[in-house]
């Protein structure tokens with residue numbers, strides 16, 4: 001059986017990278033896979049400080065974005081992580097399966113903890129174990145994510161393998177990452193060598209899903225570029241990270257590829273390309289944003305979706321967790 005699981009953190013500033021690299025791809029998956037779970041991972045969010053009021057609002061915002069993008073809450077399970085206790089319970093067991101040496105190699109921890117890792121939370125360090133629990137609590141087989149999560153998914157496979165080995169049963173599946181689309185790594189608008197991120201201190205580095213039309217156009221106009229015209233072939237983008245990023249965004253929004261975009265704009269300068277990109281971005285994002293706003297004004301509806309999703313998720317995870325507890329040797333009623 002094939003089952004999809006993926007998650008987004010409700011840490012605010014949901015951006016174009018999250019949309020093009022993750023949420024939008026999930027919309028297509030719901031037609032291909034019968035069984036999809038999409039989770040707002042609030043337990044992951046608090047690995048760095050979140051104002052409680054903001055966390056509630058951001059949880060609803062991510063859920064609204066999923067629904068607005070076209071993920072159907074009736075056909076899929078949309079929920080927030082903290083409502084299903086199996087995630088935290090299984091994560092503890094995985095804390096005892098994963099090795100320190102494995103976690104020491106995680107580049108995202110190094111990036112997020114920065115120089116002062118003594119002051120990072122223990123949760124931030126153990127984060128990938130919780131991610132393994134998210135996926136394996138449902139024995140999910142396929143996990144759609146952006147490039148940045150590849151290493152974490154390798155760790156999930158290691159954890160599943162060690163658990164199966166230690167407890168002598170092929171219990172957990174080996175999960176397959178699904179990294180697809182033209183925008184697996186959308187870069188900052190200010191620096192083509194760092195990825196677009198919720199936590200970048202410069203708001204101009206990203207297009208937020210809550211930005212209005214003028215904001216989107218302004219940020220694209222101000223995006224860093226180089227003085228050269230666009231090349232006619234993809235190779236010509238080598239060594240031009242900012243140009244490559246904008247062309248990649250255009251291709252993703254237009255549902256085409258980089259070659260086709262260069263076929264149209266090759267030889268033209270950014271003076272012509274940026275306004276075209278701004279128009280395209282506004283026309284593609286506005287409908288989703290309008291629906292997001294409508295949903296965020298209907299808090300009761302969003303909360304109901306999350307609650308109903310959590311009940312379904314709970315049903316799925318409970319029996320798997322019981323089997324794990326039996327394998328581990330936990331006495332149960």
Ligand code: AMP
Nearest residue numbers: 009017018021022145146184185186196
């Ligand atoms: P996060 O913002 O870390 O909660 O990420 C949620 C999802 O968006 C994950 O699948 C990430 O891989 C994806 N994602 C985050 N940032 C980017 C980006 N700049 N480009 C493409 N995908 C991204």
Ligand code: TRP
Nearest residue numbers: 005006007008009041131134143
């Ligand atoms: N770590 C992911 C991110 O930061 C979010 C996430 C948490 C996730 N649990 C997951 C993604 C399980 C896929 C599957 O983007």
